[in-house]
Amino acid sequence: MKYRRSGRLVDMTEYFLAHPHQSIPLTYFSEKYGAAKSSISEDIGIMKEVFEEKQLGIVETSAGATGGVMFIPMINEAYAADLINELCTKLEDPARILPGGYLYMMDVIGDPMLMQKLGRVFASHYRGAKVDAVMTMATKGIPLAYAVAAQLHVPVSIVRHEQRITEGSIVSINYVSGSTKRIQTMSLARRSLKPNSNVLIIDDFMKAGGTIRGMMDLVMEFQSTVAGVGVLTEAIHEDEKLVDDYLSLTKLSKVDAKTRTIQVEKGNFFQQS
Template identity: 55%
Template sequence: MKKLKRSARLVEMTQYLMSKPHTLIPLTTFAERYGAAKSSISEDLAIIKEVCESEETGELLTLAGAAGGVKYIPKSSPDKALPLVQTLCAQLEQPDRMLPGGYYYITDILGQPGLMNDIGRMFASAFANHDIDVVMTVETKGIPIAYATAAHLNLPVVLVRRDHVVTEGSAVSINYVSGSQKSIHTMTLARRALKERSRVLVVDDFMRAGGTINGMMDLLHEFNATVAGVGVLVESEDVSNDERLLHDYVSLVRVGTIDSRNRQMSVKPGNYFDKQE
């Protein structure tokens, strides 16, 4: 039991709630933690709720009754997310990011913890009302995005491998066709990694035609699992509707036609902002 001044208690309660997103916390937990009356805790929570809503950082849901409590839901409003995504677009437009074959370098962006935290919050906000059990991605560049998103949803992460790892036991492997290169690849998922009939949020760093994500969806069928949503950091617009294998997804950034000769490409915010309207 901690005896704190109210100002310190407010700070500590806020940190506690943010460290346990999407978790129902009984008022008795705070009352016992700080040695305070439930009425005082309720007043504190009302202040935190007001600040979260005014600053558009999340929602504080209160459930009444004996089994009730409070739950913090991280949110990222379009007004706060747009400047960050516009900055990201400007970084992706840099000519030195362009690589042979129409690819470009984004590994340094994926290695920025603060930026990944913001991106994870955006995806968590987009899928906050979905019934999700796990967040899934395929190794390796999607891993930072998956963990950042899962942290804000308070969910476990499931990793799909390119090759089977003997230390993970028996696994399910499938072949899939890359939508961009039309070549056949293999992906595998350990049987112990995912429970049957799970509801899965799939995230990835980049999507052109959607072959890799479509492969993950096929893999999930082997576990009788359901795709609860798909989020991608960057999507390519240089794909026709006939070539696109996936149409229901959330993207943060869109890349237009890439001019390899002149080392130019257009980058703009993705459909995340269309879906938030």
């Protein structure tokens, strides 16, 4: 396929976006387009400039025989802040209040494009953390977990409450739900996470942190380490949380079913810097 620079840039941009966190040798492109390596280097320079100016990502080139170029997705900070502000406003809609003080969030979680954007916020933050896998809890953590994992180019391990028989041997642990104090069980297929992995835990909601704590313990059962913990929404909780080190995108600071008011603010993700 012979392209001039303009055509190559369209094709290469698509290729980089579809292959994040993967080292691609320059020869791949020079052979694909029948172009000199020097021209490909110039193309990459143009992409790098646009991606970095717009904070869409970093383009890293490494020299030498094994040299290549790698696209590392990021997210524009101002864009991320706007996105989260909008999300907070959206979540403050009183129509979301459900019996029992729960909040309806399936419209947010059911929006694949929003999940991709939010996933990119975490993927950008943990881009240097050498994450090997993303772990989440079925069901509602899955969409955000996949969005993060796709951008980091790592697999997803889905932990479940049930003990399913269809996945071979499983590792189960008991944990105490921090809010209800009930003992529950969570399971993960033995084959679903390689030992010695560095695991990023992603979930949709955290109250006391019992489920997250359980997942952290489960990671240990796989002789693995926790790279970090990211949640879409954290709720206020009177007692001490069971997890210290986590990042939340939004924070549910008040739900009053009687007066039908909700207060949602930016999570601690935005307080770090």
